[in-house]
Amino acid sequence: MDIAAYMAEVGQQAREAATAVARSTTAIRNQALLATAEALDAARPELAAANTKDLDSGRSNGLDDAMLDRLELTPARIDTMIEGLRQVASLPDPIGEITGMTYRPSGIQVGRMRVPLGVIGIIYESRPNVTVEAASLCLKSGNATILRGGSEAIHSNQAIAACLARGLSEAGLPANAVQVIKTTDRAAVGELITMPRFVDVIVPRGGKGLIERISRDARVPVIKHLDGICHVYIDSHADPEKALAVAVNSKTQRYGTCNTMETLLVDQEIAADILLLLAKAFREKGVELRGCNRTREILPDVAVASEEDWATEYLAPILAVRVVDGLDGAIGHINRYSSQHTDSIVTENYTRARRFLTEVDSSSVMVNASTRFADGFEYGLGAEIGISTDKIHARGPVGLEGLTSQKYVVFGDGHIRT
Amino acid sequence: MDIAAYMAEVGQQAREAATAVARSTTAIRNQALLATAEALDAARPELAAANTKDLDSGRSNGLDDAMLDRLELTPARIDTMIEGLRQVASLPDPIGEITGMTYRPSGIQVGRMRVPLGVIGIIYESRPNVTVEAASLCLKSGNATILRGGSEAIHSNQAIAACLARGLSEAGLPANAVQVIKTTDRAAVGELITMPRFVDVIVPRGGKGLIERISRDARVPVIKHLDGICHVYIDSHADPEKALAVAVNSKTQRYGTCNTMETLLVDQEIAADILLLLAKAFREKGVELRGCNRTREILPDVAVASEEDWATEYLAPILAVRVVDGLDGAIGHINRYSSQHTDSIVTENYTRARRFLTEVDSSSVMVNASTRFADGFEYGLGAEIGISTDKIHARGPVGLEGLTSQKYVVFGDGHIRT
Missing domain, CATH: 3.40.309.10 (Aldehyde Dehydrogenase; Chain A, domain 2)
Structure with a gap:
């Protein structure tokens, strides 16, 4: 497999899907989230089978009990994923809000409109439920997502990805709006974090080592969360x-x-x-x-x-x-x-x-x-993609707003600058 | 000269000065801006002499007329710098504003306070008036600044730096709150953009080539402005x-x-x-x-x-x-x-x-x-450090707000999480 070519294709597909997601209505995106919840509920046997594969190979690869625990998709954890999707669907849509619209002395009216970032790359370790959590927040905020989970969770993540694809299709959104990387080759991460043409921001979720490594090598902005002392x-x-x-x-x-x-x-x-x-x-x-x-x-x-x-x-x-x-x-x-x-x-x-x-x-x-x-839920953000220890873009708990940007909107009536 | 050691010293000094600037009152920072304006007015002979040195060596190094024009500090341009400082002093202080303070179901009160980014590195080409423009916006927004101008303007920039140091000292702020790099060695830029310990963000101002080079090599977030098609x-x-x-x-x-x-x-x-x-x-x-x-x-x-x-x-x-x-x-x-x-x-x-x-x-x-x-002044930002073509952090014309971040502020009364 040519990893660079594969990742460029994933990136190109994400970029195209991002345009469709950004233009979609609040109702359509919520419909995709709720349809994914139903797809997960209907796919419990497939999820269990895929998760068993991961657990079996995890055991034979000598994963410790804590790792195996994080990897497990219990019925209760599937319930939590489904409930999480419904909660995200019920949050207010951040996209399209126009603020600060005022008249300037020139006569033009200027304000700012909240818009999606575009394509968000998520890199995370063992817990497969992050696949749904992260994808749902990115989708709600009008973004396309490329997810790269831990190699030990590859079958579980692909089974979850199939439910997301079903949910997106049912709502009439491109299935490529959420893509889970199909290879466990580490080179895929290297590509993902160095494709500014296709990826607007990377959110790594995991240990300090992972986040330091990604921050060091990335050519794309990283919303990072280092340690909490x-x-x-x-x-x-x-x-x-x-x-x-x-x-x-x-x-x-x-x-x-x-x-x-x-x-x-x-x-x-x-x-x-x-x-x-x-x-x-x-x-x-x-x-x-x-x-x-x-x-x-x-x-x-x-x-x-x-x-x-x-x-x-x-x-x-x-x-x-x-x-x-x-x-x-x-x-x-x-x-x-x-x-x-x-x-x-x-x-x-x-x-x-x-x-x-x-x-x-x-x-x-x-x-x-x-x-x-110090937590997105406690602060009223509704949900949290992580806690940023950076000062640029987002600081502290990052909710939907942290996955958006603002563009200037100008209304005139044939106004020219003199 | 050991460039790495010199830049680490500059960085360390900026980091220390940033703490003092962040804690300073609005009145003190405005006083420093106005005192710098007076220092520039008083230093017209020194500025002219330094600028003549740069123009002379520019001519002997074969700079073209457009470059020489940008390099020249005419009396009118010094007037503009002085007027600019007074305008920035008259802008509202973005720092300390608390927004969105609300009670949460737990009983805590949560809001966001606007804070400086810390240390801002500015990399720019020939025009020496950028030294004052950039430094004044960074200072007003509570940040320390490290400035690296074009090598052809080194004497003019050092003369301007002396005025800034005088203004800062008169207001009781550390002179290191604004540092102009003293060497023309290109390695200094390489250090500046790879010191995340000391520098929080880089703002390059110049041609597309400069900005692409800096974005590619930086290990620090860059607020960048590529082309305008x-x-x-x-x-x-x-x-x-x-x-x-x-x-x-x-x-x-x-x-x-x-x-x-x-x-x-x-x-x-x-x-x-x-x-x-x-x-x-x-x-x-x-x-x-x-x-x-x-x-x-x-x-x-x-x-x-x-x-x-x-x-x-x-x-x-x-x-x-x-x-x-x-x-x-x-x-x-x-x-x-x-x-x-x-x-x-x-x-x-x-x-x-x-x-x-x-x-x-x-x-x-x-x-x-x-x-x-599409311009910071026309949009009512009061001033502009650049126009960002990024989506992360700041998009479009970047004024004082783009040089700040927000931290969460929580008020309780012995509240604990249950």
Whole structure:
């Protein structure tokens, strides 16, 4: 197989389909989403058979249990995919909205119209349900999609792709509006991320290694999500109850998510009091603490935190703890070690809250709220294609709007420039 | 000189200065802009001396007259730079604006705050006044800037940089908030566009060759502006007077600008009538026409347009003319050959105007208005750092907003996620 020729064909087909999708009405795109949901429901036997193939070859290739779990398409997961499609269909259509239309001194009227980006490439690892999630958000926002899942999920992804093709065709949209790459050859990824003629943006979903590799080699813009080293800072003017609630929830509500707190910062003025309460709460949850020297003066049993700990995304029941000199110490630490994902201050002090919001340069900054709220659903975006740690184009949770652009619209009446 | 080490130092200094600029108040940043204006006014002798050096070595290096003209800092151009700084100081500050703040079902309040991008790299050719224009927009929007001008303007740019440093210092901002690269070594550009640690976005301003080269090699997002192959389509339902006014103005108001019309499309239904009027008007302006076969049946004196003409940005008094089969023919031609910059329809027909706006995928789409309006000042942005032909981040004329990002702001009262 000539991978370059195959990918150019996929790209060309996507570009052509993108025009049709961009022109389609809201009703047609929603119809395609709902028809895909029905096609998935009707194809449960085929999905199970395809998934079994993937699971079998995964086992014989020695995939670990966590990988096999992510790969599995249980009936409940198929239900979730179907429900997800219906939810996306029910979201408002971002396309076509015109904003800011005003008259200019020349007499022309100028505003901006929201439009699709065009063709979106999605690169992801094992979980086959991402195929439906990503394709549905791209379609809803008027884009064509090229999906490249993990090679271990190839049969499952092709079975899902067949349902998407059926849904699109039933709505009268080109089946090429969503294409799942048919080869597991790694060279296909290399082509996908270097075809600016055919692909407008790449959204990689997966581990840091994958995303770094793609960002480095891409010749197409990448909406990327690197690590989440999130902080909670407990200020000396914090309400202790809120501090305890926010800190414990930020760490323990889920350990493996990017918006989980990895380092707790405590103002030295209240460290002696609050750290004893916090240590008790974290011990009860089974969280291992690693502290700076001043933390260990208060909590002698705590292990030493090294320089590396401040820069680590544990994704595990481990928490680094540092006593800092007030707000300046906290902001200094955060702007040095934070991955600019999500950081929260607990305080009752108006001026400190305001300074934290302004001076912490992260995609989400919070006052008296758990970092776990940094999420497209919690923010009301309806759905999320990822969380961007970039500043360009989209920052923080990326919903439908992040998959669109705006063009200028000008109305005149024979107006000329003089 | 170790270019890599020098550029890393420049980058590090910019990153540090960016934090101070981002935290500075509107008043301080405006003060720096106004103090720079005064410094430029006071430094007229130094500016003239530095510019003379550049002009002398330009002449001995054989620069052509057009290049030498762009390089010259006449007293009038210095006036324009000073006036530009005052205008930018008078624009509203985009930074800190919070929008969309709403309560979520969980009880948290979520909105978005506009923030600077951080460090912006500007790469440009001969005109030294770009140094002030670009630096002032970046500073107003809370960013630090690294500027790399043409080597032929190095003395002029350094003299301007000294004025910027004075203005910044007088306002109490770090002089490193605006740095003009001191070496003419080309390797400095290679470093600048591959330092994502220090540079958040690159804005190249110059010819297509420069921009393509930078886009190809950059490891940092690029806000790019490629060519402007702009179209006017005269529909069969056009008002002939408006058609004539818009077509002539779009081509002849200025020839060398990116928003000048390069191809005129005429519906075959009215071609016979309108082309005679148009040909007369263009002949009077000295514009050479190149036409398709159907154009030449009506205007036999016109030269043949080749396939290459449809894809050419003339930037000259030459116009390609094509007779098309109605709106579909026009949209088909535009979406094939347009550089997605600016395209305009002349029509009195509501449905055709609406279809043109929706189906033409360009950064500016117009009805009954000259393509020459596609400009940051005309659109009310106050100023313009460039016109983006990208869809990611910023599309069309880019003003202060295009140099910013938005972060999520969350207010809670001890809220946790359940």
